[in-house]
Amino acid sequence: MNSNVASGPHDPANQKAVYVFEAPVRLWHWLHTFSFLTLAVTGYLIADPLPSPIGIPSDHFLMGNIRLIHFIAAYVFAIGFAVRIYWALVGNRFSREIFYLPFWRADWWKDLFYELGFYLFLIRKQHKTLGHNPLAQTAMFFLNTLMTFFMIGTGFALYGQGLGEGSWADQGFGWIIPLLGGEQATRNWHDMGMWIMLVFVIIHIYMAVRADIIGRESSVSTMIGGWRLFKDDQP
Amino acid sequence: MGIQQTFYEAMREHGITRRSFLKFCSLTAAGLGLGPEFAGKIAYALETKPRTPVIWLHGLECTCCSESFIRSGHPLAADVILSMISLDYDDTLMAAAGYQAEEILEQTIAKYDGNFILACEGNPPLNEDGMYCIQGGKPYVEKLRRMASHCKAIIAWGSCASWGCVQAAKPNPTRATPIHKVITDKPVIKVPGCPPIAEVMTGVITYMLTFDRFPELDRQGRPKMFYSQRNHDKCYRRANFDAGQFVERFDDEGARKGYCLYKMGCKGPTTHNACSTVEWNGGLSWPVKSGHGCLGCSEDNFWDRGSFYSAVTDLNVVGQVESRADKIGAVLAGAAVVGVAAHAAASVISHTKDNNKGGDSHD
Structure with a gap:
């Protein structure tokens, strides 16, 4: 735009982009998002059903359809996650970030407290991160990855009750039911x-948009195109 | 009564005709989900097998299991079973009392060591060395342990013996404990329900006597033939559930039309029992048929599982906190939104300040 841009932190020559999220990771992210939203809405309606339609029961299949949508979305959610786990094994290093916490590394803990300080406005300058910063990784691990395992496990355990004793879902997941009482x-x-998971979604969207607007690197577009762009060339 | 007598002989002795006996055999075969050819098999077994003595102990309980048992829908069944099983000891039903009654226990051990069935109704309290349930001057738990160490197998009748039921409800001051947590070295079959359905009880005991083994059990030790499905799965109001037609209040139009009681807290969808197929009192009715939701009485800890009148019940969150998932969740989600908004506002202020200062931390 104007000539002195190149001398500032916005010098295009110094801006770098890194390919962070590979296509399967991005695809999974959106499948996960939309299947979760579908599951959340239909799941809520299963727990607290809609007002009753009038007429004879054979004219309607409202609850049946809500449950059907829930189950289809659940398959998308679960199979998508299974493929995502596979991709964590064969993908780039960022594809593994949500599946573990490197708690044995001292610098990881240091960065975690640094990020905490940053988000509590105690530290002014944010670190540059390629994938997830330790704080994001921790939230992602507990509130998304582990919760996804939990929801798939409990979900299929309950599904197995409908399929019946000895069904694959009952054999694979039925043991969870007595465990939870x-x-x-x-x-x-x-x-x-x-x-x-919904609380996670709220915070996650806020953090992503916030990072995009006032952070030092791209965020929302990274999950669409895969490239992480940095807005300045400082360390 | 010697062990030589067969079930059939005992029944004839009690005045049951052969016709009635065969009827009972077919009914039981059908009730157990066996093919028609099994009626003959059951009859043959009962005609030729020596009777198995049963000791029926009562711990902390309300005797509703016995009440249910002796009111078996098929009037014959109870008679047949009672004579069949050579009920040597049941302090509620037997004529003997006091020392005479207690003697039977020792006699049974001497005569049929390792060869009798122990039917437990109710459970033992373990606190204060079991002093909350004293029988014949001794804690019940001691009697249970002694008899269990000599028995062949244990039937845990009802929710008390199977799960703990009301007396084990929080805070469980007597530490009432289900049988399988007290006796761990003998096979235990759970027949939960408060009470269990009479036909289920007679069915289980007939199966055990006929085939000399437990019926197939599910993961939690209940006979699959009666507990593998939920009441909801075979409920006659299931069509209304799938259609989305629910009773909203006990006196509304839906209630009159017999809509699904899920919104009124019916626990049919989470309760494993045979009520919706076998029904009660000889197929007369069952809770849902009478217009009230299932309480889930055959499920583990049903007493502490929250409201009987709400589909989503309380969660026992860490410590004493108890609330519904939807309530906790809505509060958490609300807090997240408020937190995010506050953080966003703080971010804007801090960002503007940085920019005004000419800060170079970020754009």
Whole structure:
């Protein structure tokens, strides 16, 4: 735009882009997002159904359809996650970030507290991060990755109750039900899990948009195109 | 009564005709989900097998299991079973009392060591060395342990023996404990329900006597033939559930039309029992048929699982906090939104300040 741009922190020559999120990771991210939203809405309506339609029961299949959508979305959610786990094994190093916390590394802890300080406005200058910063990684690990495992486990355990004893879902996941204290308790925890993931979604979207607007690197577009752009050339 | 007598002989002795006996055999075969050819098999087994003695102990309980059992829908069943199983000891039903009654226990151990079935109704309290349930001057838990160490197998009748039920509800001051947590070295079959359905009880005991083994059990030790499905799965109001037609209040139009009681807190969708198929009192009715939701009485800890009148019940979150997932969740989500908004506002202020200072930390 004007000639002195090159001398400032915006010098295009110094801006770098890194390919962070590979196509399968991005695709999974959006599949995960939309299947989760579908599951959250239909799941809520299963726990607290809509007003009753009038007429004879054979004219309607409202609850049946809501449950059907829930189950289809659940398959997308679960199979998508399974493929995502596979991609963590074969993908680039950023594809593994959400599956573990490098708690054995001292610098990881240092960075974690640094980021905490930054988001509490105690530190003015943010670090540059290629993938997830330690704080983001921690939130992602507990509130998304582990919760996804939990929701798939409890979900299929409950699904197995409908499929019947000895069904694949019952054999694979049915053991979770007595562990949580019965089917009613499992339902309630499954419901709670949805809310925890929803809280994560709220914070996650805020953080992503915030980083995009006032952070030092691109964020929202990174999950669309895969490239992380840095807005300045400082360390 | 010697062990030589067969079930059939005992029944004839009690005045049951052969016709009635065969009817009972077919009914039981059907009730157990066996093919028609099994009626003959059951009859043959009952005609030729020596009776198995059963000791029926009562711990902390309300005797609703016994009440249910002796009111078996098929009037014959109870008679047949009672005579069949050579019920040597049941302090509620037997004529003997006091020392005479307690003697039977020792006699049974001497005569049928390792060869009798222990049917437990109710459970033992373990606090204060079991002093909350004293029988014959001794804690019940001691009697249970002694009999269990000599028995062949244990039937845990009802939710008390299976899970703990009401007396084990929080804070469980007597530490009432289900049988399988007290006796760990003998096979235990759980027949939960408060009470269990009479036909389920007679069915289980007939199966055990006929085939000399437990019926197939599910993961939690309940006979699959009666507990593998939820009441919801075979509920006659299931069509209303799938259609999305629910009773909203007990006196509304939906209630009159017999809509699904899920919104009124029916626990049918999470309760494993045979109520929706076998029904109660000889197929007369069952809770949902009478217009009230299922309480989930055959499920573990049903008493502490929150409201009977809400589909989503309380969660026992860490410590004493108990609330519904949707309530906790809405508060958490609300807090997240407020937190995000506050953080966003603070970010804008701090960012503007930095910019005004000519700060170079970020743009």
